[in-house]
Amino acid sequence: DSGVTQTPKHLITATGQRVTLRCSPRSGDLSVYWYQQSLDQGLQFLIQYYNGEERAKGNILERFSAQQFPDLHSELNLSSLELGDSALYFCASSVAAGNTIYFGEGSWLTVV
Amino acid sequence: DQQVKQNSPSLSVQEGRISILNCDYTNSMFDYFLWYKKYPAEGPTFLISISSIKDKNEDGRFTVFLNKSAKHLSLHIVPSQPGDSAVYFCAARGQTSNTGKLIFGQGTTLQVKP
Numbered sequence: 001d002s003g004v005t006q007t008p009k010h011l012i013t014a015t016g017q018r019v020t021l022r023c024s025p026r027s028g029d030l031s032v033y034w035y036q037q038s039l040d041q042g043l044q045f046l047i048q049y050y051n052g053e054e055r056a057k058g059n060i061l062e063r064f065s066a067q068q069f070p071d072l073h074s075e076l077n078l079s080s081l082e083l084g085d086s087a088l089y090f091c092a093s094s095v096a097a098g099n100t101i102y103f104g105e106g107s108w109l110t111v112v
Numbered sequence: 113d114q115q116v117k118q119n120s121p122s123l124s125v126q127e128g129r130i131s132i133l134n135c136d137y138t139n140s141m142f143d144y145f146l147w148y149k150k151y152p153a154e155g156p157t158f159l160i161s162i163s164s165i166k167d168k169n170e171d172g173r174f175t176v177f178l179n180k181s182a183k184h185l186s187l188h189i190v191p192s193q194p195g196d197s198a199v200y201f202c203a204a205r206g207q208t209s210n211t212g213k214l215i216f217g218q219g220t221t222l223q224v225k226p
Binding site: 002004031033035041042043044045048056058090092094096097099100101102103104105106 | 148153154155156157158201203212214215216217218
């Protein structure tokens with residue numbers, strides 16, 4: 001158990017819909033990262049927040065957005081969903097930038 | 113542009129033998145490298161790391177070697193055990209990055225046969 005908690009673990013939704021994935025970082029970690037893993041793909045960096053502020057942005061679609069709240073939990077919002085958005089979405093956290101990051105178990109999103 | 117590459121999608125070794133997983137990178141600004149292990153239906157688990165100022169780091173059965181001139185690193189597992197069967201991801205972090213974000217390779221599936 002890494003200490004990073006993600007909900008829901010599995011989610012099936014229809015195209016055009018909107019979903020929210022939630023992440024609670026490890027206790028004491030200020031930095032939260034979101035990664036996407038599609039079928040047979042590596043882990044693609046989406047976005048990072050540090051203590052409530054956006055720190056880095058990767059290949060995140062405009063239909064996707066994220067935020068980190070004052071209690072440090074984070075949410076990834078995915079809207080106007082397409083079939084190609086079906087993937088495993090990982091949240092990870094670290095104490096600060098430069099430390100080892102620890103991953104949650106992921107949220108499986110299936111768009112039908 | 114794939115900055116971190118794991119060119120072998122899979123590797124099969126016999127229990128007790130050495131497993132060598134390879135990783136190449138293109139960005140000379142990377143200063144920290146990590147290996148993660150991932151079982152099905154679980155998140156990646158940190159395994160071992162190495163700073164660019166070193167060429168070797170060892171932790172029990174796991175050793176990571178870094179060849180900066182070749183922009184190549186490898187993970188050695190000795191002896192390999194069936195429980196090591198998993199997907200192994202190589203990851204790198206940029207020197208000037210103040211974010212800590214990691215760039216991952218595509219992963220190598222290791223199968224250790226009893």
